[in-house]
Amino acid sequence: MPLSAIINGETIIGPDLSEKEWADLAAQHKKGLAITMACCGAPGHLRRSKRGTQHFYHAVDTGCGYAEESLEHLELKYLIYRTCKDAGWETHVEFPAPDRSWVADVLAEKDGRKVAFEIQISALSPDQLAERDRNYRDAGIESYWLLDEYLGRAHDFASSYESWLREGDPRPGERVPYLDESVFETGTENHVFITRRIRTAGLHAKKQEVFTTNNPAIPAEVFAREVLAGNYRKYLEETAAAFEHTRKLRARAAPALFRFREFYHAIVRDRTYRKRADRALRILKNGKLPANDLRKKSGEICSELEWLETEYRLYISDPYGLFAWKRIPGKERPVLVFRPGPASQVKKLDECVKRFDRWESSFSHAMDVLERRIADGKSR
Ligand SMILES: [Zn+2]
Incomplete structure (x- = not known):
């Protein structure tokens, strides 16, 4: 009405x-x-x-x-109109575009800034929202959508956020190991803003209340004042920038984290290196290698493996600063998580992986030589 x-x-x-x-x-x-x-x-x-x-x-x-x-729509429109007017803004209700391609519920203007409030009580898909929002963007208007039944639609917005998050992952469809995904948890207003740059907030139309991730319920007029003061826009932009930053770090760290997991498998879970070395040394013990030579060879291999295991334990220890043991809801035991932190963390992780890589190729080389010697011995 x-x-x-x-x-x-x-x-x-x-x-x-x-x-x-x-x-x-x-x-x-x-x-x-x-x-x-x-x-x-x-x-x-x-x-x-x-x-x-x-x-x-x-x-x-x-x-x-x-x-x-609805009447609720009418009352909210009036409440926001009043709030903008009282804040000293030149305010219009039901303000149409020159070509009537859109009609803003409330349009407030001050010092060259144009702010539109849209109250949306009936359902609206993310694509419809994007299409309607484009009108405001094209007209140079800063728009704010108060969406009733926000949580009912949260899933639609969350799924595009999920795909945004995994963009650029080195192995699509596979979860990056050691990442604490809870750092990416946030509310719908951030999902919509991050993926589509549309400013929204949840609305309880009957109660005339607005809610966001950090504010479960604030009166609609308080929200409108925050919008006019530029605080809500700032919040959305700063949050988006922080998430973008963390997402980039995540993508940067992902290859090293996958590699790090392979080392975990080889060093701890499957003990691949140790098994290979043990097998060779067992054969040598029964073979013709002089005792001194054998002692030297096995000593070298054992100390290398010990070095590797110690290094590995060091890298995942708390004081080293790369990883932390974290309790995660739903998991019985604490899990090892990579601390995203500053960009230097990723560099540090890369360096660890490189060190392991170098070790692995020198170990492989040494084992190749040894195994060849065993084969030669057998054929002799
Ligand atoms: Zn009419």
Whole structure:
């Protein structure tokens, strides 16, 4: 239901009239003064809502979308309109684009900044939202969408956030090991802003409350003031920048983390290197290698393996600063997680992996030589 109508060629905003002016208008309307709905040109009437909000309604059903708007929508529109006006902004309700491609619920202007508030009570898909938001962007208007049933739609927004998060992963479809994904957990307003640059907030229309990740419920007028002060925009932009930064680190660290897991398998879980060395040394013991030579060879291999195991334990230890043991809900035992931290962390991780890589190739080389010697011995 609209707050505004056209009377004698002028746009009148119902709540702006005093009680006396409203009563006079009602009397004149009774005597035949025409009220035209600004939205569709249909004839209209005037009345007051239960809360006393002066507004207009369609006298006939023209199929106009504004006739469908709920009372909750009307009251919220008025509340935000009032708040913007009181904050000293030049404010319009039901403000149409020059070509009527969009109509803003509330449009507030000050010092060259144009802010639109859209109250959306009925369902809207992420694509519809993006399409409607583009209109505002094209018109140079900073738009804010208050979405009722926010949580019901949260899943749609979260799934595009998920794919955004995994963009650039070195092994698509495979989870990057040692990453504490809880650092990427956040609310819908950030999901929508990060993936689509659309500013939204959750709305409890009946309670006239708005909610976000960090604010479970604040009065809609408080939210509107935060928007006008630029604080909400700042919050969204700063959060998005921080997430973008962490996501980049994640992508940078991913190859090394995959490699690190391979080392875990080879060193700890499957003991691949040790088994290979043991096998060779066992054969040598039974073979013809002189005792001194054998002692030297096995001593070298054992100390190399010990070095490797010690290094590995060092890298995953808490004081080393690369990894931490973290309790994660749903997991019985603490799990090893990589600490994303500053970019230098990733460099440090890369260096560890490189050290292991170098060790691995020198170990492989030494083992190749040894195994060849065993084979030669056998064939001799
Ligand atoms: Zn209409």
